[in-house]
Amino acid sequence: MIGVFDSGFGGLTILKDLRQALPDYDFLYLGDNARAPYGSRSYETIYRYTLQCVRELFSRGCPLVILACNTASARALRSIQQQVLPFEFPDRRVLGIIRPTAEEIGNYSKTGHIGIFATAGTVSSNSYHLEIEHFFPNLKVTQHACPMWVPIVENGEMGTEGSRFFVKKEVEALLKKDPEIDTVLLACTHYPLLENEIREALPPGIRLVIQGQIVADKTVDYLNRHREMDARLSKNGKVAFLTTDTAKFFEKGAFLFGMEEISAESLTF
Numbered sequence: 001m002i003g004v005f006d007s008g009f010g011g012l013t014i015l016k017d018l019r020q021a022l023p024d025y026d027f028l029y030l031g032d033n034a035r036a037p038y039g040s041r042s043y044e045t046i047y048r049y050t051l052q053c054v055r056e057l058f059s060r061g062c063p064l065v066i067l068a069c070n071t072a073s074a075r076a077l078r079s080i081q082q083q084v085l086p087f088e089f090p091d092r093r094v095l096g097i098i099r100p101t102a103e104e105i106g107n108y109s110k111t112g113h114i115g116i117f118a119t120a121g122t123v124s125s126n127s128y129h130l131e132i133e134h135f136f137p138n139l140k141v142t143q144h145a146c147p148m149w150v151p152i153v154e155n156g157e158m159g160t161e162g163s164r165f166f167v168k169k170e171v172e173a174l175l176k177k178d179p180e181i182d183t184v185l186l187a188c189t190h191y192p193l194l195e196n197e198i199r200e201a202l203p204p205g206i207r208l209v210i211q212g213q214i215v216a217d218k219t220v221d222y223l224n225r226h227r228e229m230d231a232r233l234s235k236n237g238k239v240a241f242l243t244t245d246t247a248k249f250f251e252k253g254a255f256l257f258g259m260e261e262i263s264a265e266s267l268t269f
């Protein structure tokens with residue numbers, strides 16, 4: 001199976017595109033719902049939680065794990081890749097979603113000015129700046145943290161007056177920082193759930209980029225280039241769900257993310 005990890009429900013937005021791009025593959029999703037959100041937690045805590053979840057996915061038979069969470073990709077990926085995999089799991093791989101996005105994002109902008117909405121953890125890691133610099137050194141990148149957006153989504157408050165208020169507030173703040181922005185990236189997997197509010201708040205002509213499709217295309221490309229990994233992945237078109245909260249909590253929440261009639265398994269560490 002391909003393991004897909006997120007702090008909570010957000011990674012389901014990535015899983016949807018992965019399943020569309022790779023319909024024959026099996027996926028095992030793990031949402032650390034009991035400990036979400038990760039966005040404002042310390043580096044140490046995000047690393048510890050993420051590693052624990054990656055180990056769980058490995059132990060359940062995933063040779064490849066995708067961190068479908070920008071915060072975990074920003075705060076834990078590099079340490080896992082450099083300090084854990086070579087010593088404990090030399091034949092397993094963990095991929096993040098920041099690099100594949102950084103490889104593409106500059107192609108969307110005409111003005112050369114882009115805006116990034118992300119969690120405080122992702123913004124303060126500066127990962128997007130560093131990664132984008134490799135591929136588009138002249139791109140002007142302005143980041144903006146939206147601390148209220150993940151709690152709004154995790155609590156199912158999308159489409160309410162409250163969500164419109166908090167979205168408008170952050171959109172205005174970002175565009176004030178750089179009025180030449182013509183492309184906005186949602187660099188948190190929860191944020192596509194607020195797409196309607198975000199589109200409503202953005203002035204016409206600003207392009208909204210959602211990561212799912214980019215990550216799915218890059219994963220297909222990765223598997224084409226790594227045939228030995230591809231050969232180890234089971235292909236029955238199945239998906240299963242794990243959560244650190246109760247199965248009932250996950251099943252109800254996942255419904256809001258468009259996952260109907262799923263059954264989840266609850267795990268405790």
Ligand code: DGL
Binds near residue numbers: 007008069072122187
């Ligand atoms: N969905 C995660 C991301 O992409 C973070 C949400 C959280 O704060 O836990 O950054």
